[in-house]
Amino acid sequence: MYKANENILATENLTMDFDGFKAINNLNFSMARGELRVVIGPNGAGKTTFLDLITGKIKPTTGQVLFKGQNIRRYSEEQISRLGIGRKFQTPRVYLNLTARENLELAANLHKNVWGTLFKKVSKSERDRIGVLLETIGLGVKAERAAALLSHGEKQRLEIGMLVAQSPELLLVDEPVAGLTDEETENIGNLLMTLSESHAILVIEHDMEFVRQIARQVTVLHEGTVLCEGTIDEVQNDPRVIEVYLGQPQN
Numbered sequence: 001m002y003k004a005n006e007n008i009l010a011t012e013n014l015t016m017d018f019d020g021f022k023a024i025n026n027l028n029f030s031m032a033r034g035e036l037r038v039v040i041g042p043n044g045a046g047k048t049t050f051l052d053l054i055t056g057k058i059k060p061t062t063g064q065v066l067f068k069g070q071n072i073r074r075y076s077e078e079q080i081s082r083l084g085i086g087r088k089f090q091t092p093r094v095y096l097n098l099t100a101r102e103n104l105e106l107a108a109n110l111h112k113n114v115w116g117t118l119f120k121k122v123s124k125s126e127r128d129r130i131g132v133l134l135e136t137i138g139l140g141v142k143a144e145r146a147a148a149l150l151s152h153g154e155k156q157r158l159e160i161g162m163l164v165a166q167s168p169e170l171l172l173v174d175e176p177v178a179g180l181t182d183e184e185t186e187n188i189g190n191l192l193m194t195l196s197e198s199h200a201i202l203v204i205e206h207d208m209e210f211v212r213q214i215a216r217q218v219t220v221l222h223e224g225t226v227l228c229e230g231t232i233d234e235v236q237n238d239p240r241v242i243e244v245y246l247g248q249p250q251n
C-alpha cells in the first residue's frame, strides 16, 4: 500500500551513459500518484531513453528509478510490467484479425495465448468489465469489428484500452497523437483525461496544442536532464525553453 504523499514514480540522480554520451544525465524527476504529467523536449532530449529506463528495457549506468518508493533495478522488463507499469508505444500494436473486444479480452488475460482467449468462456464480470472499457475508449459500437477495419485513431484508443485492461497503476504513453486528425487528437486527449481519474499517466508529446488540452504539469527535458517544470504557460514563456526550442525542427 501507499505511504502518505508517496510518489508513484521518482528518479534519483538517474544517468544513462552510452559509451561516454549521457543520454540521461543526473535526472531527478517525480510525479504523484493520480497525476497526469506531460514530458516534452527537443529531439534527442532523452525522452525515449527515459521511458526505456522506467520500463527496465535498459538499466541505468548510475542512479535509480523508484516505483511507489521501491527501487526497481533488479526487475526485468516483464516483471516491471507486472508490478504495474504499462507502456504504450507510438505505433499501435493491436491484433488486426481479432475484434476490438477480443483484443481487450486478450490483453486482460495477459500471459495466456490467443487460442486460450478465443475459446475460453469469459465470465460475466470479465465481460462487463470489458464492456465498460469499450465504452470508455469510445468503441462500444465497434466492439465486434475486426481491428483491421478501425481507423488509426481508433486503433490508438484500442491499444490504450488494452493497456488499461492489464490494470497498470502507471501508464506511459509515447506520442499518442502523432499522425492523427484534430478530431482524433481531441478524442485521445479526452480519453487520457478520463483515465487519469483512476491512473497515474506520463505522456511524452511533441504536439503543443495537445499538450495544452491535457496538461496540468509539464516537464521539459533537455540534454537528459530537467530544464524546467510548470504549467504549459509557464514553460512556454520560460526563456530557457524558448532558447532550446528555437531553430530546432520538431517531429
Ligand SMILES: Nc1ncnc2c1ncn2[C@@H]1O[C@H](COP(=O)(O)OP(=O)(O)OP(=O)(O)O)[C@@H](O)[C@H]1O
Pocket: 018, 021, 022, 023, 041, 042, 043, 044, 045, 046, 047, 048, 049, 050
Ligand atoms: N543505444 C544508444 N546508443 C548511443 N546513443 C543513444 C542510444 N540511444 C539513444 N542514444 C542517444 O541519446 C540521445 C537521446 O535519445 P532519445 O531517443 O532518448 O531522445 P528523444 O528525446 O526521445 O528524441 P526524439 O524526440 O527525437 O525521439 C540521442 O542523442 C540519441 O542519439
